């Protein structure tokens with residue numbers, strides 16, 4: 001099986017460019033391991049090496065500069081059975097360095113072959129993250145003063161489980177690449193080579209100079225690490241929920257009740273963190289769905305926890321709702337000082353048809369809406385901070401009949417945690433008691 005279409009050759013590289021032999025070495029490595037070509041994916045980065053993907057008889061993808069690692073990781077994560085390899089230059093390793101080190105850190109089983117010729121060849125010979133100190137490029141005409149990355153050390157330090165460095169002149173290059181391809185986890189092969197168009201003429205840089213540079217920079221060569229540690233795309237699947245756990249996932253809410261609501265109805269509940277505002281509002285939305293309505297929910301709270309305001313807005317409608325915001329409020333529930341502070345700017349959304357339910361501990365508010373000042377601290381009704389919002393919603397449902405009270409009770413009874421379910425059922429009953437005591441009945 002030929003993984004490279006040799007009839008299309010020669011490759012469109014400059015004469016003498018090391019890419020010729022490295023691409024052939026990759027083809028030979030694939031032939032050595034004989035993987036089904038339909039299960040091999042080449043992701044080529046931007047650079048001269050990236051223009052030869054059409055010579056391969058395998059799946060190929062060519063994308064943005066430095067992002068080849070991300071595409072390859074995505075493909076591997078979606079289908080761990082594929083052999084996914086990246087052809088990238090030293091330029092792409094600099095641009096996509098963050099992606100490179102994190103793919104290595106996670107041990108995602110992609111294979112990275114780096115064509116490292118110490119400069120950006122395709123764009124005219126500019127310096128890269130591997131240009132040696134004093135290396136002359138078209139962007140460092142007086143010689144680079146930047147310390148270069150040792151890409152192998154970078155990947156080793158990032159947990160790369162297979163790391164090797166070779167030169168394009170090594171006769172066993174395809175053997176090492178095939179070892180990298182056989183490795184289950186992340187693998188990286190740094191191949192030092194010659195760009196005959198730019199780095200070579202600007203630095204009089206031939207094979208002997210490359211070998212001298214390796215010695216001067218004390219670069220370790222050969223296979224530097226080959227550790228057998230669990231590969232990420234397979235490991236993450238072992239953490240996915242089992243079928244049994246999936247069965248415990250939330251079920252679709254079926255219509256069991258009927259609502260008399262003809263117009264869209266918007267409720268805002270404003271209180272403090274810790275008052276279970278969002279959960280209570282969510283249960284109202286679910287009760288609306290169980291009553292055959294569409295529901296949307298929008299929440300607002302600070303990034304901190306257990307401090308500050310908590311606000312939730314529910315929209316119920318017979319028609320599908322696409323936008324949770326509303327210019328009009330049919331009901332506003334205010335349960336604390338924090339809630340009052342954030343709800344003040346929404347009071348103008350209340351009309352004479354609207355309802356304002358407010359704790360009797362809070363300051364009086366001027367509004368056209370019908371006001372219910374409610375004693376939520378009635379000690380006989382077991383109202384606590386944990387169920388005050390559910391109590392207030394139960395009270396609202398009993399006043400305005402927007403949905404059947406049984407629908408709200410049904411949703412509260414389906415809460416899986418017994419302790420929370422009991423607290424909420426007490427709140428539901430407290431809401432009915434408050435309704436029976438209130439003047440507006």
Ligand code: SF4
Pocket residue numbers: 012013014017018019048117121122194195196197198
């Ligand atoms: S510009 Fe350099 S890297 Fe690109 S094909 Fe020519 S010699 Fe090779």
